[in-house]
Amino acid sequence: APASGASEPGRVSGAGVCKSRPLDLVFLIDSSRSVRPLEFTKVKTFVSRIIDTLNIGPADTRVAVVNYASTVKIEFQLQAYTDKQSLKQAVGRITPLSTGTMSGLAIQTAMDEVFTVEAGARGPSSNIPKVAIIVTDGRPQDQVNEVAARARASGIELYAVGVDRADMESLKMMASEPLEEHVFYVETYGVIEKLSSRFQETFCALDPCVLGTHQCQHVCISDGEGKHHCECSQGYTLNADKKTCSALDKCALNTHGCEHICVNDRSGSYHCECYEGYTLNEDRKTCSAQDKCALGTHGCQHICVNDRTGSYHCECYDGYTLNADKKTCSVRDKCALGSHGCQHICVSDGAASYHCDCYPGYTLNEDKKTCSAIEEARRLVSTEDVCGCEATLAFQEKVSSSLQRLNTKLDGILEKLQVNEYGQIHR
Numbered sequence: 001a002p003a004s005g006a007s008e009p010g011r012v013s014g015a016g017v018c019k020s021r022p023l024d025l026v027f028l029i030d031s032s033r034s035v036r037p038l039e040f041t042k043v044k045t046f047v048s049r050i051i052d053t054l055n056i057g058p059a060d061t062r063v064a065v066v067n068y069a070s071t072v073k074i075e076f077q078l079q080a081y082t083d084k085q086s087l088k089q090a091v092g093r094i095t096p097l098s099t100g101t102m103s104g105l106a107i108q109t110a111m112d113e114v115f116t117v118e119a120g121a122r123g124p125s126s127n128i129p130k131v132a133i134i135v136t137d138g139r140p141q142d143q144v145n146e147v148a149a150r151a152r153a154s155g156i157e158l159y160a161v162g163v164d165r166a167d168m169e170s171l172k173m174m175a176s177e178p179l180e181e182h183v184f185y186v187e188t189y190g191v192i193e194k195l196s197s198r199f200q201e202t203f204c205a206l207d208p209c210v211l212g213t214h215q216c217q218h219v220c221i222s223d224g225e226g227k228h229h230c231e232c233s234q235g236y237t238l239n240a241d242k243k244t245c246s247a248l249d250k251c252a253l254n255t256h257g258c259e260h261i262c263v264n265d266r267s268g269s270y271h272c273e274c275y276e277g278y279t280l281n282e283d284r285k286t287c288s289a290q291d292k293c294a295l296g297t298h299g300c301q302h303i304c305v306n307d308r309t310g311s312y313h314c315e316c317y318d319g320y321t322l323n324a325d326k327k328t329c330s331v332r333d334k335c336a337l338g339s340h341g342c343q344h345i346c347v348s349d350g351a352a353s354y355h356c357d358c359y360p361g362y363t364l365n366e367d368k369k370t371c372s373a374i375e376e377a378r379r380l381v382s383t384e385d386v387c388g389c390e391a392t393l394a395f396q397e398k399v400s401s402s403l404q405r406l407n408t409k410l411d412g413i414l415e416k417l418q419v420n421e422y423g424q425i426h427r
Contacts, residue, residue: 070100079120
């Protein structure tokens with residue numbers, strides 16, 4: 001529809017609702033003697049009315065006119081005019097030709113000389129429809145059947161408009177299928193202008209998304225040229241009917257109510273889960289912190305301490321320190337362990353050693369653990385000294401007695417040796 005949204009008889013009105021499809025459109029108008037001058041003017045008005053309903057331009061619809069009777073005249077080619085005003089002015093300047101109704105020749109001329117790239121038609125790769133509208137009031141005087149069939153086979157869509165004495169069978173032979181959409185008939189040229197609204201509806205790309213006739217459950221997307229497709233809102237997928245939608249990701253809808261994690265199931269439903277260190281409550285939606293220490297899987301060597309976040313940390317007994325693995329413990333102060341055995345005082349010498357000491361007035365015994373009072377130690381030492389002296393004297397006396405006996409024996413042996421030696425000398 002025009003940008004103004006103005007309505008004409010039978011026109012689909014409303015800006016943004018209707019936009020004509022781009023076409024390569026050729027009018028073939030019969031101007032034989034049977035068409036009186038006033039009637040020919042009505043034909044030109046009919047053509048101008050259709051032009052009014054189209055979006056004209058190099059990238060939109062291009063229009064050409066072929067005038068025919070017993071001869072054929074190309075009034076202007078598809079590339080000749082690019083705006084409505086100049087197009088309608090060119091249509092207004094067309095004059096009738098002569099006798100005869102050579103409809104087949106007119107179709108052949110349009111096919112050979114107008115629907116060509118050189119003449120302004122767009123090539124096959126553009127996918128722009130090629131359309132011809134034939135307006136006649138008589139019976140063709142040449143063969144139209146075969147030439148019309150060739151035109152249709154080449155991709156030209158043929159519309160046949162008959163007026164007054166037009167032969168209906170000839171119209172059907174020329175037109176494309178389905179005939180009920182491509183053959184039109186009016187009794188007089190006085191009412192031919194009313195057909196312009198029919199062609200506007202035919203060439204108009206009605207936007208079902210704007211009209212509200214799309215039947216899309218969620219979103220209608222216009223594809224142009226009256227076409228559309230349906231899409232779904234986030235979290236839904238388009239069903240096989242290409243119109244309705246089903247939930248694809250119920251978690252994405254944010255209506256699941258899961259406190260922590262929503263997990264989609266293959267069935268199109270979902271279930272809730274909790275973060276590590278939490279357990280799902282009976283409502284199957286909310287979560288509570290687990291007692292990881294109670295589970296016995298914490299790995300702490302000494303003490304497991306639950307944290308508010310649902311996690312935990314390890315600690316060590318007094319005298320121990322937590323290792324780098326944050327689970328095991330090493331001795332920090334052996335004295336603090338209480339297993340040192342010192343009777344009085346344990347003194348730490350580092351991470352893993354110690355020694356014992358005694359209170360004032362005491363001395364450490366040889367076992368390096370127990371303590372004795374200093375006076376008692378002196379008494380023990382004195383007693384030990386006396387015992388030691390007596391043993392020494394007894395040993396000394398025993399040694400002296402043995403030495404005396406040895407000396408006596410040695411003296412007797414020496415005397416015998418001297419006597420023997422003296423006797424040998426005096427013999």
